[in-house]
Amino acid sequence: MLELTGHLLDFGMVVLLWLVQLVIYPSFLRMEKAVLLEWHRTYTFRISFVIIPMMFGQLGIWSYAVFQMTDGLRITGLSLVFICWILTFCVSVPLHRRIEHGEGSSEVLMALVDTNWYRTVCWTAVFVVGLFR
Numbered sequence: 001m002l003e004l005t006g007h008l009l010d011f012g013m014v015v016l017l018w019l020v021q022l023v024i025y026p027s028f029l030r031m032e033k034a035v036l037l038e039w040h041r042t043y044t045f046r047i048s049f050v051i052i053p054m055m056f057g058q059l060g061i062w063s064y065a066v067f068q069m070t071d072g073l074r075i076t077g078l079s080l081v082f083i084c085w086i087l088t089f090c091v092s093v094p095l096h097r098r099i100e101h102g103e104g105s106s107e108v109l110m111a112l113v114d115t116n117w118y119r120t121v122c123w124t125a126v127f128v129v130g131l132f133r
Helices: 002-028 033-068 072-100 106-131
Strands: none
Touching (some): 002 033, 002 106, 033 072, 033 106
16 A cells, blocks of 8 residues: 555655646746735745645655665665655755745746756656556
8 A cells, every 4th residue: 555655745746746847837937026026925835735745755765665665776766756746845945045035037937847856756766667666
C-alpha cells in the first residue's frame, strides 16, 4: 500500500509540475501587473494546500524506502527529491516572493518559467526512478 501511495505521489507531482510549467506560469506572462499581483497571492495560497502535503509525503516515502533497503535506485530517487526541494526553496520560492512584493516584471516571470524546467525534469525523473524501485 505504501509503495502504491509513493507512486501516486510521484505521478501527482509530475502532473502538477507539467501543468504549472505549460499552463499556469506562462499565463502569468499574459496578465497585467495589478491582476497578476492579486491572482498570484490567491494562487500561491491555494496551491500550497496541494503541493506541501504531496512534497512531505513524497519525502517521507522515499526516505522510508531508503531506510527499508538502501540501494542505488532508492538513493537516486531520494537524492532527486532533495534536489527538487532545493530548487523549490532556493529558486522558485524567492521568485514567487518577488512577484508577491510587486516585482512581477517580465524578467522575473520568465525566470520563474525558465528555472521551473529544472524542477519539472527533476520531478519527472523521480517518477521514472520510482517505477523501478
